[in-house]
Amino acid sequence: DTGVSQDPRHKITKRGQNVTFRCDPISEHNRLYWYRQTLGQGPEFLTYFQNEAQLEKSRLLSDRFSAERPKGSFSTLEIQRTEQGDSAMYLCASSPAGGFSYEQYFGPGTRLTVT
Amino acid sequence: AQSVTQLGSHVSVSEGALVLLRCNYSSSVPPYLFWYVQYPNQGLQLLLKYTSAATLVKGINGFEAEFKKSETSFHLTKPSAHMSDAAEYFCAVPRVTGNQFYFGTGTSLTVIP
Numbered sequence: 001d002t003g004v005s006q007d008p009r010h011k012i013t014k015r016g017q018n019v020t021f022r023c024d025p026i027s028e029h030n031r032l033y034w035y036r037q038t039l040g041q042g043p044e045f046l047t048y049f050q051n052e053a054q055l056e057k058s059r060l061l062s063d064r065f066s067a068e069r070p071k072g073s074f075s076t077l078e079i080q081r082t083e084q085g086d087s088a089m090y091l092c093a094s095s096p097a098g099g100f101s102y103e104q105y106f107g108p109g110t111r112l113t114v115t
Numbered sequence: 116a117q118s119v120t121q122l123g124s125h126v127s128v129s130e131g132a133l134v135l136l137r138c139n140y141s142s143s144v145p146p147y148l149f150w151y152v153q154y155p156n157q158g159l160q161l162l163l164k165y166t167s168a169a170t171l172v173k174g175i176n177g178f179e180a181e182f183k184k185s186e187t188s189f190h191l192t193k194p195s196a197h198m199s200d201a202a203e204y205f206c207a208v209p210r211v212t213g214n215q216f217y218f219g220t221g222t223s224l225t226v227i228p
Contacts, residue, residue, distance in 0.1 A: 004158070033215065040124070042205050042218030043159070056214050091158055102147050102209040104216065106158040 004107035006092050012113045020078045021110045025094030032075050037089040082114045119206045121219035129227045134193040136222045138206030148189045153203040201226045
């Protein structure tokens with residue numbers, strides 16, 4: 001068990017560019033979550049996958065955001081036409097199937113800076 | 116809707132002193148509550164969780180929290196602060212479906228040598 005990993009850890013991009021982040025959950029965890037954390041705030045839910053199915057999306061996830069989880073393993077979060085307001089830490093978490101599914105294991109996050 | 120409120124965005128304590136970080140939850144919340152810790156430039160690490168069993172929950176690194184229904188509180192404590200405890204602490208509650216957490220705004224703990 002190597003934990004949840006995210007790549008890249010840091011990303012600096014210019015306004016209007018597209019960015020893509022990757023999350024590798026703990027192996028055999030079938031649930032995967034994306035959160036956004038802005039400075040001085042707690043994480044806010046963006047979206048949730050169970051296996052490859054995206055079951056829920058927050059209103060925070062505008063049309064410029066898209067997330068995928070092909071084959072129910074790793075997930076990607078893409079932001080198109082980035083805006084300065086997108087600058088934040090993007091956190092990924094996973095949890096196992098069944099049992100106490102409330103417990104989520106978080107990755108180290110990807111810090112995005114839009115200039 | 117479920118929510119948690121953390122009182123005090125910044126707390127400073129001397130090394131060796133008692134740590135008390137406050138969290139209050141809304142009355143409609145399910146009986147699950149969590150505390151997470153976030154060290155600089157890192158993700159969130161689970162400190163402890165309350166799952167309707169014992170009201171006094173012990174976690175990692177010497178932290179514990181007590182669920183008090185009468186006060187709708189789940190405050191985090193540690194008898195003796197260590198320099199390594201300096202971090203951001205988040206109280207959280209899962210939505211009923213368990214598909215997401217609602218986090219508090221966090222409390223930044225500073226430990227003074």
